[in-house]
Amino acid sequence: MVANTNGFKRIAIEPVTRVEGHGKVTLLLDEQNRVHQARLHIVEFRGFERFILGRPFWEVPVLVQRLCGICPVSHHLAAAKAMDRIVGGEKLTPTAEKMRRLMHYGQFFQSHALHFFHLVSPDILFGGIEDPFAGFSADPALRNVIAVAAKFPELAVQGVMMRKYGQEVILRTAGKKIHGTGAIPGGINKNLTIAERDFLLKDVEQMIKWSHGALKIAKDYTVKHLTKLAPFGSFDSSHMSLIRADGAMDLYHGGLRAITADGKKIFDHVDYQKYTDYIAEEVRPWSYMKFPFIKSIGPENGWYRVGPLARLNTADFIDTPAAEAARKEFMAVTKGKPNNVSMAYHWARMIELLHSIEKIRELLNDKDLQGQDLVTRGQRREETVGLIEAPRGTLFHHYRVDKHDQVTMANLIVSTTNNNEPMNRAVQKVAQDHLSGKKEITEGLLNHIEVVIRAYDPCLSCATHALGQMPLVVELVDAAGNLVDRKTKGG
Amino acid sequence: MSSTIEFTINGKDITGRPGQTVLEAAQDAGVYIPRLCYMRGLAAFGACRVCTVLVNGRPQAACTQTVAPGMVVENNTEKMTAFRRNLIDMLFVEGNHFCMFCEKSGNCELQALAYRFGIAAPKYPYMFQPREVDMSHGDVFIDRNRCVLCGRCVRASRDVDGKHVFDFVGRGLHKRIAVNAEALLGDTELAVTDKAAEACPVGAIVKKRVGYAVPVGQRLYDHKPIGSEIESTAL
Known part of the structure; x- marks a missing residue:
């Protein structure tokens, strides 16, 4: 922390590219270009928690998913899970729960595919065989998905088709590919017809095959370059996720498990209705995004990571065979201990991609999806919490609803908020290790910072970079605030 | 007094009954005149003006205008569509x-x-x-x-x-x-x-508490535009 920012040069990477939404990075450098402060700022302010106040509670799952166009299903389902409890319908019928799960795995599949193929692959595919960092500094004109399509057309087509498949699953469960209405309080509004099932079954084996291919790319890249990648933006941290009662990875439902950097349990199988007993949020004056922390450890050291890496670390096993075999390989690298390598997120994410498509195949062969019993009701409640594992990590929705059915309080802790402190640490680490003291801060060096942010797949919300024209402005300002250098690319 | 009244809408011969409105006579003949405040079974109101047609060249609300012999009604014309839009x-x-x-x-x-x-x-x-x-x-x-x-x-x-x-x-x-x-x-x-x-x-x-019970794809206007249910009855 720099108490007085005067006397330092400031570099801003704004916006950060190839992530969802808008963010910026600021670096404070001294005369010798030594980094004194590095921060990731989320510059958006959305206001959803305020403007859903007064709305009818059944509207919320459809309304809040507008937070995002990439993984709206997560918000849709987290809110629906919360509203299940308002109508006392949290014990869903098998058809309702399985339809929701199918929707959710469809979303994981499309979101992870999009992230890996469209946003990340340019960084790793253009790297030299021996140097994992070479791709980070590749010609920016090539470092985008269009160039990937030109040089690796087969892979690019797979990426597009996998994303499309996930969206087709969402269409048939939520009614629309983006921003559907499938999940309603206490259940679901449709089942899966035989024709819909057969349409999805037609391509599922192909998707599984391609998922193995994507997993191999991520794994080979990480394993081959482990020595160099291990310290890249990495640090020890706690990890948190939902976990099934038997310890299996469960992306839709479970209790909260948090572990330390070396695998000791901080809490386990916590009923998330009581999450406020375990998690608190800190506000810092320089960011719109709050900083959550584990209460028992405190704000200083209580931060934790969520998302694919955290889920791989917290899970005792994965309940689909191919993903479980991949998990074992992943854990073997750290001899069963938690993996704290930021760049290992990509490998973990592709294991989840495979798990999602295995789950989709399993569900498509389940006759419960053709059931007719769609909604349950029970004892009415006024306060509720809905949690889900979104592609980017644990997502919290907390609401109060009055007797007139109006929402009176809403608190959302989105996945990226949970990863706020870790992403800042990662940015700091990369800035220190790769930029600090360098004579010239090149565009390629700055992309190193973006690379580590992308590992976390932050959803800063609903935007992606312009193809091939990543608008990036870097300004070098001297101690007196005068602009000494300005670099732009694209835009 | 004759029990039927002959008039035209966009040149098409329409037969109405005495006292019937232009909108209802058109509907019986399978001609859709767009409307919003009109609802079958309720008294006509003429509030929204979406059903405005030209009757012998003058704008009238089709839901309140009764039919008359020889009336020339213009409904689905470029001018009226622009007006309704x-x-x-x-x-x-x-x-x-x-x-x-x-x-x-x-x-x-x-x-x-x-x-x-x-x-x-x-x-x-x-x-x-x-x-x-x-x-x-x-x-x-x-x-x-x-x-x-x-x-x-x-x-x-x-x-x-x-x-x-x-x-x-x-x-x-x-x-x-x-x-x-x-x-x-x-x-x-x-x-x-x-x-x-x-x-x-x-x-x-x-x-209350109905919300989104009907899935996308099964809602009233998901597949066919409003008015097509009337137009499909045209002879």
């Missing part, structure tokens, strides 16, 4: 219509009209007027953000339910639907089974 446009910007999360989406007559007329986005600036939501009733709520002042609820409650739960107050921009109570809908005699509870063409008076 403007009206619908203005209804959208006067209220706060957020179709993307409105539970009436797919079943909303205003939205369906906009789709029928190819309105992707309003051309006038939004007014963003503050409008009140009344959730006090156990089974029905009012969201005035979405009210188009068609008065269907007023007529349904007064003429069919015999209760007079709703009426208009204020004038011009300040006109709004009020309830017959000291304060809120929950204090009125409205029952969920009333005609007034299902008369709203938009999402302004809505039965």
